[in-house]
Amino acid sequence: MTLEDRPPAPDAAGVGLCATCAHARRVTSARRSVFWLCEMAATDPRLTRYPRLPVLRCPGYERATGADEARTGEEPREWRP
Numbered sequence: 144m145t146l147e148d149r150p151p152a153p154d155a156a157g158v159g160l161c162a163t164c165a166h167a168r169r170v171t172s173a174r175r176s177v178f179w180l181c182e183m184a185a186t187d188p189r190l191t192r193y194p195r196l197p198v199l200r201c202p203g204y205e206r207a208t209g210a211d212e213a214r215t216g217e218e219p220r221e222w223r224p
């Protein structure tokens with residue numbers, strides 16, 4: 144999974160590691176509330192499906208491709224003219 148298809152994450156500081164993790168998926172409810180789903184929790188009992196934020200330490204953390212761009216809201220370098 145990459146973060147390239149995600150919108151910028153202005154709340155990344157409040158989310159913690161999930162904001163740049165390959166196993167995280169941002170979910171918006173019908174009431175426009177935002178949740179962070181840990182997809183790795185399905186196979187790793189140490190993790191929680193909807194972790195309490197901000198996640199500051201995590202044994203499952205794996206940095207996603209494009210994580211720097213998602214954190215800053217900048218476009219990936221290869222897209223620049």
Ligand code: SF4
Pocket residue numbers: 160161164165166167168180181182183184190191194198201202203204205
């Ligand atoms: S593995 Fe950890 S950092 Fe990654 S999405 Fe799950 S809870 Fe968040």
